[in-house]
Amino acid sequence: MKKVLVIGAGGQIGTELVLTLRTKFGNDQVVAADVKETCPEQLSNGPYRKMDILDREDVSTYIRETGFEQVYLLAALLSATAEKAPDFAWRLNMEGLFTILDLAKEGSIKKIFWPSSIAVFGPTTPSENTPQYTIMEPTTVYGISKQAGERWCEYYFNKFGVDVRSIRYPGLISYKSLPGGGTTDYAVDIFYQAKAKKEYSCFLSENTALPMMFMEDAIRATIELMDAPAEQLTVRSSYNLSALSFTPKELAACIQVTIPEFKITYSPDFRQAIADSWPASIDDSVARADWGWSERFDLFNMSTEMLKNIDINKIIN
Ligand code: NAD
Numbered sequence: 001m002k003k004v005l006v007i008g009a010g011g012q013i014g015t016e017l018v019l020t021l022r023t024k025f026g027n028d029q030v031v032a033a034d035v036k037e038t039c040p041e042q043l044s045n046g047p048y049r050k051m052d053i054l055d056r057e058d059v060s061t062y063i064r065e066t067g068f069e070q071v072y073l074l075a076a077l078l079s080a081t082a083e084k085a086p087d088f089a090w091r092l093n094m095e096g097l098f099t100i101l102d103l104a105k106e107g108s109i110k111k112i113f114w115p116s117s118i119a120v121f122g123p124t125t126p127s128e129n130t131p132q133y134t135i136m137e138p139t140t141v142y143g144i145s146k147q148a149g150e151r152w153c154e155y156y157f158n159k160f161g162v163d164v165r166s167i168r169y170p171g172l173i174s175y176k177s178l179p180g181g182g183t184t185d186y187a188v189d190i191f192y193q194a195k196a197k198k199e200y201s202c203f204l205s206e207n208t209a210l211p212m213m214f215m216e217d218a219i220r221a222t223i224e225l226m227d228a229p230a231e232q233l234t235v236r237s238s239y240n241l242s243a244l245s246f247t248p249k250e251l252a253a254c255i256q257v258t259i260p261e262f263k264i265t266y267s268p269d270f271r272q273a274i275a276d277s278w279p280a281s282i283d284d285s286v287a288r289a290d291w292g293w294s295e296r297f298d299l300f301n302m303s304t305e306m307l308k309n310i311d312i313n314k315i316i317n
């Protein structure tokens with residue numbers, strides 16, 4: 001049995017997660033899988049398998065033959081992209097999850113990580129310090145798929161004892177890989193534009209507060225949750241997780257500490273409505289109590305790390 005399979009490994013989270021897991025378990029023990037034809041360069045230090053999570057037969061055969069202690073299922077369409085292709089987003093975000101849950105149910109996988117999102121909340125959810133258990137009426141196809149996924153994860157745990165663990169990630173901010181079509185992507189784009197052009201046109205309005213987290217914290221949280229003793233975990237849908245909450249205006253002011261001439265303008269598009277339906281900040285006291293979660297990066301540290309490390313040759317726009 002191999003240790004770990006990461007599906008959707010070539011994306012924003014997968015790239016950093018695979019590299020961290022390889023440091024922990026050994027390069028050859030962590031298989032990176034993605035629908036991309038060839039292995040992304042950053043992941044070439046270990047095994048790569050081309051895999052379409054929608055090809056249930058191929059995925060099942062491979063996982064049954066190999067056997068995995070842990071599978072991280074990251075392949076999905078994110079909020080903004082999903083609104084442009086709702087049917088496909090629903091299919092991608094749900095079918096892959098069933099394939100992996102069923103393989104765990106039959107014993108070919110011991111432990112699953114499946115990410116949820118702050119998108120499970122909606123306009124009727126309390127917006128400040130959103131509790132772990134609260135009203136959840138998501139209005140995006142992405143949020144609906146994540147909420148349904150959470151329900152199924154909890155169902156497979158309760159009915160079949162499947163050890164599935166999940167985090168409702170906030171918007172993730174990283175410099176090693178680019179974001180893949182979310183509403184929180186502005187908080188990455190802004191650093192590239194600030195460093196390259198000293199100006200940025202933001203697709204959200206200046207006072208739109210959203211929960212965010214530096215990728216290093218998110219990867220550590222993921223691994224800490226997967227390492228936590230099962231008996232400590234009281235949530236088998238998905239844990240609220242919090243680190244930062246800021247508006248575009250506050251982020252711009254933070255960047256101006258390092259780049260005083262940086263200018264931001266605002267030109268909200270369809271993503272504004274998505275952002276307006278999500279919480280401004282998250283109460284993650286259950287994660288803190290159950291498995292000791294605590295963030296390390298505040299807004300200033302995160303911003304400093306981003307400006308120091310981003311490679312402006314990878315500019316998004
Ligand atoms: P991403 O879009 O950057 O990466 C997704 C990866 O999945 C890509 O490499 C893509 O090629 C791959 N993929 C797409 N279709 C596939 C298929 N059919 N089979 C196999 N691989 C396929 O996404 P991400 O930001 O890394 O997010 C990963 C997960 O975390 C998603 O479930 C997302 O909903 C969740 N999440 C992300 C954030 C965030 O801010 N990045 C926040 C909350 C939740």
Ligand code: SER
Nearest residue numbers: 078079117182183184
């Ligand atoms: N960052 C993600 C998005 O904006 C939240 O799940 O879609």
